Amino acid sequence: MGMGIWGLTQLASVVAIIMFVRALYEQFYLMSPHSQISFFELSGEPLEQSETYTVIQTYLGANSSERAKVVEDSQTPVIFGIDDNEEITDDFKGVEIWWSANSTIPTAQEFSGRPNSDVIRYLTLTFDKRHGDLITTSYIQHVLEQGKPIAQKKRQLNHTTFEHPARFETLAMEPEKKEEIINDLVKFKKGKEYYAKVGKAWKRGYLVYGPPGTGKSTMISAIANFMNYDVYDLQLTIVKDNYELKRLLIETSSKSIIVIDDIDCSLDFTGQRMKKKEKGHNDEEKDILFKKSEEDEDKDEEEEINKRKVTHSGLKDHNFTTNFVDKLDPALIRRGRMDMHIEMSYCSYQVFKMLAKNYLDVESHDDLFPIIEKLLGETNMTPADVAENLMPKTIIEDVETCVKNLIQSLEISKKKEKEDAKKKTEKAQLKADKDKQQLAQEDEKVEEATEIFEEKVEEASEKYEEDFLII
Ligand SMILES: Nc1ncnc2c1ncn2[C@@H]1O[C@H](COP(=O)(O)OP(=O)(O)OP(=O)(O)O)[C@@H](O)[C@H]1O
Ligand SMILES: [Mg+2]
Numbered sequence: 001m002g003m004g005i006w007g008l009t010q011l012a013s014v015v016a017i018i019m020f021v022r023a024l025y026e027q028f029y030l031m032s033p034h035s036q037i038s039f040f041e042l043s044g045e046p047l048e049q050s051e052t053y054t055v056i057q058t059y060l061g062a063n064s065s066e067r068a069k070v071v072e073d074s075q076t077p078v079i080f081g082i083d084d085n086e087e088i089t090d091d092f093k094g095v096e097i098w099w100s101a102n103s104t105i106p107t108a109q110e111f112s113g114r115p116n117s118d119v120i121r122y123l124t125l126t127f128d129k130r131h132g133d134l135i136t137t138s139y140i141q142h143v144l145e146q147g148k149p150i151a152q153k154k155r156q157l158n159h160t161t162f163e164h165p166a167r168f169e170t171l172a173m174e175p176e177k178k179e180e181i182i183n184d185l186v187k188f189k190k191g192k193e194y195y196a197k198v199g200k201a202w203k204r205g206y207l208v209y210g211p212p213g214t215g216k217s218t219m220i221s222a223i224a225n226f227m228n229y230d231v232y233d234l235q236l237t238i239v240k241d242n243y244e245l246k247r248l249l250i251e252t253s254s255k256s257i258i259v260i261d262d263i264d265c266s267l268d269f270t271g272q273r274m275k276k277k278e279k280g281h282n283d284e285e286k287d288i289l290f291k292k293s294e295e296d297e298d299k300d301e302e303e304e305i306n307k308r309k310v311t312h313s314g315l316k317d318h319n320f321t322t323n324f325v326d327k328l329d330p331a332l333i334r335r336g337r338m339d340m341h342i343e344m345s346y347c348s349y350q351v352f353k354m355l356a357k358n359y360l361d362v363e364s365h366d367d368l369f370p371i372i373e374k375l376l377g378e379t380n381m382t383p384a385d386v387a388e389n390l391m392p393k394t395i396i397e398d399v400e401t402c403v404k405n406l407i408q409s410l411e412i413s414k415k416k417e418k419e420d421a422k423k424k425t426e427k428a429q430l431k432a433d434k435d436k437q438q439l440a441q442e443d444e445k446v447e448e449a450t451e452i453f454e455e456k457v458e459e460a461s462e463k464y465e466e467d468f469l470i471i
């Protein structure tokens with residue numbers, strides 16, 4: 001009906017008006033159309049990435065179907081977010097939004113405290129000014145809500161951006177053992193063809209174990225530096241199943257070491273581990289699994305998985321554990337699958353000498369070194385504690401004072417160990433006495449009960465006799 005009153009001319013003029021408005025709009029659009037909001041990577045706190053930045057990056061990465069496709073096709077690791085100078089277009093309720101990733105060289109000191117702080121990254125959101133309200137009220141909230149859960153999952157895999165100063169040269173351990181590990185790594189690195197020839201996946205598993213402070217983390221840093229790989233921290237406690245683990249592993253870039261923090265999940269480990277645990281729950285185990293994948297014939301694409309097992313008593317009963325154990329591919333974590341077992345142990349005299357060389361630049365001392373050798377044979381001290389004791393406490397402390405400090409600590413440690421042992425014996429004795437006492441008490445009770453029983457029997461038979469007589 002409405003259309004009926006519109007003649008052709010009217011319609012033509014409406015079209016004209018629309019076109020005119022559109023031209024005006026376009027002109028307006030080109031003149032002052034956009035607003036921009038930027039989100040910086042750093043939160044202002046040293047070494048801390050802005051949560052918002054991470055969440056947005058995650059949202060953008062997860063949202064880009066095109067990127068996902070590329071990933072599927074080429075089997076390249078998924079890298080969340082967008083890369084420098086890349087642009088992503090998003091659509092929200094029919095409104096187009098543009099995201100770009102940029103970086104700038106810092107001019108002020110405000111972003112200091114970050115290793116490799118050569119650039120500051122930021123994400124810029126560009127949108128039509130007319131949609132300002134929608135963007136600032138709904139869209140940003142939408143992005144954060146969508147990105148957050150994924151970002152949280154992603155955090156299971158923390159890329160450690162710190163520099164790792166540890167090198168094999170400064171890692172104190174028996175030289176033969178160290179050499180064996182280095183040779184193994186070199187062989188692995190060069191073994192691409194060999195692995196392909198024998199039809200084996202190009203991967204390598206290491207189990208690093210030992211009490212706290214014996215250098216397990218230092219060993220991993222040394223390996224990372226030696227292989228020139230990135231280090232990722234993966235918390236197995238949050239990984240629900242195999243699928244998720246695989247997804248996380250794909251997320252890592254190639255040439256990376258993945259450190260997996262794991263609670264004691266009582267996998268079918270050998271009795272050796274159980275024996276260790278009996279000694280004390282301080283023992284820690286750490287698995288490293290190296291995995292290399294071939295992507296480019298010429299490129300040395302490598303991936304490492306470093307799996308770490310921590311025996312933290314407090315975490316033992318946690319639910320994730322059982323979930324995890326049930327669902328995770330045991331092949332990835334079983335001790336038997338590890339190609340090499342590396343035991344990090346308490347400081348030996350040989351290890352002490354390396355630490356003394358590293359920390360004090362001293363190779364021998366006629367009077368003091370023999371004392372240390374004797375003490376190290378009598379008490380257990382971790383390389384971490386030895387190193388700590390060797391470090392000059394003040395700038396005026398000389399080598400001799402430092403070595404003497406260590407001797408003092410070793411003596412204290414020896415005394416404490418003796419006292420602990422004594423206490424333990426005393427405690428055991430006390431318990432034995434108590435058990436004996438309890439046993440005696442129980443015997444007494446049995447005796448008493450027997451007496452009562454006999455009395456009762458007697459009473460009963462007497463009564464019986466009486467009754468019998470009555471009858
Ligand atoms: N074998 C070692 N050689 C050189 N330095 C060592 C060694 N072991 C320990 N250290 C020193 O002690 C510190 C702590 O060692 P590290 O963190 O590697 O021990 P860990 O076995 O990983 O301990 P935790 O079980 O507590 O994680 C290191 O920063 C390093 O300076
Ligand atoms: Mg450690």
